[in-house]
Amino acid sequence: MKKKEQRNELDTSFLEIIFHLKNDINTMYGIGEYKNEEIVPQQLTHYNLIKNNTIADSILDYYYSPTSRWIEDKAWEAIIDSGYYGIRKRAFDPYAFKKFGAFHYRNDLLTKLCTKGWTGKMPFINKNQEINTFSDLSPYFKEYANGFKEGFDNFEKNCITPFLPMFSDKDDYSLKVFDFLTKKVLFEHDWTNNHSGFATKDSIISLVESKLHGKKQGEFYRAWSIVFSNNYLFKHLFTEIVSSSQQNEALPPPPISIEIKPTIDSDAANQFFNILKGYFEPKQHTELQTILEKGINVNQKLIFKGNANQLTDAFKKLYHARLLTGCQKKDLQKWIVDNFQFFNKKKGAVDFKAKTVEKSIAGNEYRCENPIIKITNGVIERA
Incomplete structure (x- = not known):
């Protein structure tokens, strides 16, 4: 069955949610939300806990840190005009959206919903259905909610009791909760950098990963509920971690940046690596596999032992087959230039030229006469 052409515009509800995440200070209920779909008891919601308890500034500063730099001057003026009298850096609730009883982290959901803006296209929700309307995402939100409930x-x-010492006390307990909220594990766990695009497999949103992501957010939400309920246990722990940022409050805040990097579907990355590794020295295979899986940059460029346009043609095919997402063509072109060289018999290792890569990726110039891969029904094979 041939996949239909993607529409140019997202529906009104979709755009309304995006506008809310960018501009509104309050929590918004998802389209079709029902009041009986509750996961978090009302007394444990962050809104009620912050409203009804005395919370130390150090705790609140760390909690709001991911969204404290979100508001531009013009947007802040509009918020003030609407009657808001709060503190600017605490205006945007980190959990700004609720669907099927599960709360969504503002930065993360906005990153996902703006995928079309970052990459020019949205992923599929199933094999034959692209995402054009907000209701198309219902399967994602349901699995996320299942995970959120499990995590909360x-x-x-799962996260505290197994790691407490045998004769633990309240201080041991609070330290473990504090550690959960402040530890940083690259690509896996970081409250202050807690956003990513949709996890996909064959360009289709992975509902398994969606549930795991919901579980992680449920755990974060529950951890903060514990902190807000026990201010006296956590106040001194957060004071030190926010002190350095408080000393620099006079400095202009940097704008929020969302990392743009090539993301290859996990199965596709493995298939691609098994073909591509034959064109690189064995000592570079580990690093090659890492950058294909994570889209990161290497310290020393990897040398492709083939024609330059064979490599650019391969990445171009991945992009057009929707097996490579997370960036636009111009980002992919720069990533290739920054991370790869090709081998020239006369000159040795030669850098890719930006203009040449642009013509190969973005246009039909420099057509590859001897491609190294072909893609059939989402499967990468040797050409």
Whole structure:
């Protein structure tokens, strides 16, 4: 069955949610939300806990840190005109959206919904259905909610209790909760950098990964509920971690940046690596596999032992087959130039030229007469 052409515009509800995440200070309920779909008891929602308890500034500063730099001057003026009298850096609730009872982290959901803006296209929700309307995302939101409930309900059982010493006390407990909220594990766990695009497999949103992501957010949400309920246990712990940022408050805040990098579907990355590794020295295979899986940059460029346009043609095919997402063509072109060289018999290792890569990726010039891959029904094979 031939996939239909993607529409140019997202529906009104979709754009409304994006506008809310960028501009509104309050939590918004998802389209079709029902009041009986509750996961978090009302007394444990962050809104009620912050409203009804005395919370230390150090705790609130760390909680709001991901969104504290979000508001531009013009947007802040509009918020003030609407009657808001709060503190600017705490105006945007980190959990700004709720669907099927599960709260969504503002920065993360905005990153996902703006995928079309970053890459020019949205992923599929199933094999034959692209995402054009907000309701198309219902399967994602349902699996996320299942994971969120699991994470929220079992946070202490899974993340705290197994790691306490035998004769633990309240200080041991609070330290473990604090560690959960402040530790940083690259690509896996970081409250202050807690956003990513949709996890996909064959350009289709992975519902398994969606549930795992919801579980992680449920755990974060529960951890903060514990902190807000026990201010006296956590106040001194957060004071030190925010002190350095408080000393620099007079400096202009840097704008929020969302990392743009090539992201290859996990199965596709493995298929591609198995073909591509034959064109690189064995000592570079580990680093090659890493950058294909994570889209990161290498310290020393990898040398492709083939014709330059064979490599650019391969990446171009991945992009057009929707197996490579997370960036626009211009970002992919720069990534290739920054991370690869090709081998010339006379000159040795030669850098890719930006203009040549642009013509190969973005246009039909420098057509590859001897391609190294072909893609059939989402499967990468040797050409």
